[in-house]
Structure formats: C-alpha cells, structure tokens
Amino acid sequence: VQKDFVESITAQHTLATGKNKGRKAKHASFVEPLPEGEEVTDTTGKKWKLIRQLSQSATELLYEVSRPSSKELNHTLKLGTKDGRIFNEQNFLQRAAKPASVEKWVKQNKLDFLGIPSCVGFGLHTDSYRFLIFPSIGESLQSIIEKENQPLSEEVVLQLAYRILDVLHYIHSNEYVHADISAENVYIKQGQRSQVYLVGYCHAFRYGPGGKHVEYREASRTPHEGTVQFISLDAHKGAAPSRRSDLQSLGYCMLHWHTGLLPWTELTQPQQIATEKQRYMEDVPALLSQCFGRRSVSRAFQTYLTAVMALQYSEQPNYSTLKAGLSDALVQLGASVEEPLNF
Template identity: 75%
Template sequence: MPFQFCPQCGTKLQPGYRFCPSCGEKLSCAAEDFGPGSSPASTKAEVETAITKTNLAARSCKPTENKVQEDIASMNVSPRPPLRKTRKSLRLDKDPTPLVLPSAHPAIVEETATMKAKVEFEPTIDVSPSRGKCTRSGKGKAKMSSPPKRQAEEPQNLCDKGSGATQGPAVNAASPVSSPVIKSPLKVLRPNSKESHILKLGAKEGKIFNEQNFLQRAAKPAAVDKWLKQNKMDFLGIPSCAGFGLHADSYRFLIFPDMGRSLHSVIEKENKPLSEIVVLQLACRILDVLRFIHSNEYVHADINAENIYIKPGQDAQVYLVGYCHAFRYCPGGKHVEYREASRTPHEGALPFISVDAHKGAGPSRRSDLQSLGYCMLHWHMGTLPWIELAQPEQVAVQKQRYREDVDALLRHCFGKKRVSSAFHTYLKSVMALEYSEEPNYSSLKNGLSAALHQLGGSVESPLSL
C-alpha cells in the first residue's frame, strides 16, 4: 500500500491524509491530490518523489533526531481529526522551570491564618507547622506552586460546630508559632457583635478534647440553670462554651464568652498577697463550682490562679475554667478505686496539685479541696514550703509530710503572724478526708462564711482587688 512521511516530524502517513495526525502540519499538494480520482502513474510518481524528499531530510538530521523519528515511526497512530494549531504554537518553552520533587524531609513552613472578626489583642499562639507541596499540571509545561506565605492572603475561617451557630469567628494567627498549645487566651469579636469572646486552641486529640468532653457532658447550660434554681442561687462560675470545632484537621478550638481577667494576672499586677477577706470570698465561690461538678461525676484536678477568672466591672462573678485535666471519678455512680500509677503522675500545676495526683492515682473530690487549700495559703501568704522546689518527687514528699501535720504547714506559711482560724479549720477538714469520702460542702462553706462575716465582709460583696 502506498504511503508517505510527514516532512515536519517524519510520521508515517496513510493515503488521503491532508494534515499530519501527530504534529498537525498541513501536507504537500501530493497528499491533497492523492485520491480515487488520480491516475495510478501520477500517483506513484508523486509518492516516490515525496518518499525521496523525506529520506533526504531524514539523512540530514542529527543522530539523536533520527532515533526520535524511528521511535515515533514505530508508534501506532490512531486516526483523529486534524489539529488546527501548529506545532510551533504548541512548542514547549526552551528553558522550562525544573520540577523539584519533595525530599524525604520536606521543608517546614509556618502555617498562618487571618481573622475576619476584630481582634482585641494578639498573644502568641502555638500551632504546629504545615508542609509545603509541589503540584504539576497534567499536560504541557511543568509548574511549581508558590511556597506558602507567612501571612495568608485569604482568611481561613474556624468553622464553629457549636449549637445554634454555623460558623464561629476566625482567628488571627499571623505571628510565628511552633507547637499546638495556646499560651494565653485570644479575645475576638463576632462580626456585627459588641460582645467579645475568648478562643482556646489546642491539638485535635490533646487535652483540649478532654475539656470539650467535660463541657458537653457535665456543664450543659440547662444543667447549670437547673442547679441554680434548686439551690436558689443567682450565679455559678461555670464557663459556657459558645462554640467549638476543628481547624485544618489537626487542631481543636473552643470559644467562650469573655470572662474577664485571670486571678494570676491580678496578683502579678498588684505584686502583693491578697487580703484574707478576698481569699475567703474566692474560696466560697469556688466551693460552689466544685460542688456542682462533683455532683456531675467529675473533678477539676488543676485548681490554680491561672484557671480562675474574674469578670471586670462585676467582681462578684468568679469563674473556674481550664478543664483539660478534668477526671470522671464516679462513672455511673460508682467511685473509682484508689490505684497508684494508674495515670500519669504530677499532672497539673506542680505547687498546687494533691498528693494523689503526684502518685499517679485518679484525683477524687478530696484532691480538689486540698488543692484549693494550697491555693488559699499561697494567695494570702505568698509562699508554700515546696514553692521553690523544681523536682516533682521532692514536692510530693513535702506535701505528704505536711498533709499529716497541718499545724506545721500553717506555722511555716504564716510565720510570726497570727494563724487564721478559717484556714486552720478548712485545712484540718480536707486533709482528713478519705479517698472516696463525700465532703460536707455546706459545713466547709459555712465555716469560711462565718470567718468572713467576722472580718466585716460577705460572700456576695464585690472583691476588693
């Protein structure tokens, strides 16, 4: 069967082709005239002429080009409609950008996000880095995607999965970050809202998941309202979670209404211990919160000044926050057994956690009450026997010693000052509790309230900070 070759790319052609099926080059008039109406003699001569020209052009090519033409000629070319564009218009750039394949350890870049809502202040947030990726188009010139910028051009929203809201406020994380733990709360404003909120960010499967689980299980707004009605109270310092969700499939966030400033920041700003009246007021309000969460089968397990917030302008409102270490001590109404080394030891703020937490036993109700006693001493006197120790084992030894000798603990903290009778009564009671024993919350609060009245204060009066 007569055939010819494309003078442009050397592809073998079949009779009747007006365009090369490989490169789209329009063929010579010989191919156009070749058809049923042509005479055999003229057709044969034209084909031989075209083959001769093609062979001469092929001999003049370089060896590498001959090899390419042989490979192309050996390919089975399926018939298809002629291409309209020429090979020149489809030709690749002479110096294409080289494609850099990702190594075993790709370069780490810092992930950032921008915030649509208004930011009140911007502390350092720790977020683990993301990895850069390269992409390549399916056909044609290879392209490299530009590396992620340090500040995202488009805002990344944190999708709020809380009840009654489809989308929560975004967060500004433009500052460099390195680990999935938030060091201080970030205040944000919802769009078209004057009320500010606090955003807490952490690793998806980290301690923040434990806090979210506690808030959804034991601190529902309906349960808090029911408790207030039953106990004829106007306020209970349980934080209300306004929203929660996941970000970038690696981080979890919680959103709370603005609860003011932490007690730790107040103490640092004043740079002096709190008065006995203020300490007793705080203790009474925290006892109410502990009684509520204990009745819902949980303990806080990390009571300290950083987890206590005071609402500005309404100093009677004291919140107990930070439930990352919350422990379900009584699942299904059955108290857990005391077993040392059943949990990670020394979890929580080292100077204030209970002896049970130092030994790796599950914290119980007495653990929270003993931690509150350590906090009261530190807030009022500014010291504890183990406050300067850095080794957890040494701190545990000191706490074990003073738990058995409360009088020595009070003498060490008060020094030459008169020991407060309210502190003495409270610490004696909570240090004598058994692991699974239910505390008498009313008795404890009444003792603190009576001492408070003797000093001229009351639980309901504003805090003198």
C-alpha cells in the first residue's frame, strides 16, 4: 500500500507540475530564476533580499526572503511573470482577502483561525516579474505526504477538510472560488494548534460579481484548467467554476489523501479523466468502492461526497451541515478539529 501510494502521489505531482503546468504556461511564460542575494522593492519602497529558492514550477518560483535591515526571515516571496496568473492572485488578495476583512469574518463566525495567507507586500521587478510576499506559513501538504510515504489517516483528512471548508466559506462569501485545490496548495504550520492554509489563488474566479451568479456555459473558458486529477467536471468542460466546483475538488482530494487512489489515477489525458469523473458523479457508492477497495467505506466521506456531488451549479452549499458531518465523525474517532494534526 505504501509503495502504491508513493507512486501515485508522485504521479499526481508530476502531472500537476509537468503536463498540466504546461497548459497553465499558455497564459504565462516560463519564469527564469533570479539569483539568490538579489533585492526587489515592493510598492511601499521596502526592499526584500532573496535568501534561497524554495521551489520552482513552470510559472512561478518561491523564495525565502528577508529585509536587508532586519535579521528576521520568516517571509516567502512568490515570483511570476509580470502578466501571468500571479496578477490574478494579486487581484484576488487585494479585493477579497484584506487582513481586516479576514479578521472581521473570524470574529463574526467565532473562529479561532482562518487559513488565508496575508499578503504583506507586492510589486514589479524589472520589466519581466511580478511578486507577492507572505509571512511564512509552514510546509506544503504535498511535501509532507511525500515524506510520510503513506496515505493520511481518516482523522487527519477530516481535520484538513474541516479547516479548508472554513476558508472556502469565506472566499465564496466574497464572490470568489479557488478553482485549484490540491495538496500543493495546502500549507500547514504546526504548533499548539495546527494552522491549515489554502494558498495558490492564481485560478481564483469571481463567480458572482455584484451578487449575480454567472451562467453555466460550457466552452466559455479554457477547458481542463487547474490540477487535472482534482478539478471539477465543470472545469473540464470549460464552464466557469462555481462553489460546487471547489467542494467537489476537495472531495477528490480527501479520497486521494486517505486512500492514495482515484479511479482515473493512471490516466493522463484530460478528456479521459473527465469521462471517468462524469461516470462516478452519478454513482458515488461506486467511486467510494473503487477508492476504499476491501476496506470499509468511511461514512463521513460518503456523506460529504453524496452532498457535494448533488449540488446544482449556482446552489449555495450548506457549509455548516458539511462541517458538522466532519466534526461528528472526528468525535466518533476520538478526535476533534482543534487537536494538532498527527501525521
């Protein structure tokens, strides 16, 4: 099981950062790395020094950065091409994820934490680059899974899903959807209480401008955008992503994180993957059976997936009911949402 899971998660990572990232690159040129030690200046005039490169994909790089006049590191710089998708992320963060707005939501909904990264600086560098700066938010779930070399426990997956639902509820309430949920876009900062962040808003889409939901129109956008193994059927068909798209993507991620499998794991052609998703959307028990195999199917997974697969395109999800199902299942497992994640 461990060997199969490692091969599976590596395949997902390769597909996401290779072929699929290549499709994203149609919207943005390949990013050439900047040398470590170089300085960039944000729009407020603050200088940031690139300490070391953390990761690289076809369209973006991450660096650990510091202020030249300060010994404090703990900041991450995301670098992309000037006119690439990073501009879309910047627009989302400035419009819908202002720290004051997030803090107000946390208080109104009596949350202890909401995992939306706070952008503390942004700017342009030369004529080619755009960058965003964030406080350090820990380690990607993708990296943790690869180190663990085995599927995540049901307890951990339910804890992750509960926290991600909090973030989705917030961004959906601000007329946006994420549209690219995957282990690469989930970060975890361990402490007394694990902080779970949903990052990577390059594909964020405003589904309800002015309070009016966009109409469902296939082929109105580029099909198959996002990490193809986990995107919704709507995205495969080139329809604008909606709230149900995010919740269905989260369901696919939950299954993969816990079982290491999806019925389309071995497929590489987006249209083939879309065909399989269409088939299993109409038969959730078969989807669960394929993923869980001979093991007993998690009732929490079954409840969640049945609910989100039945959502209409413009329907407002019942976040409280979905979260309650996950929370109740955690209690039955002798755990709770508040406990630190135990990988």
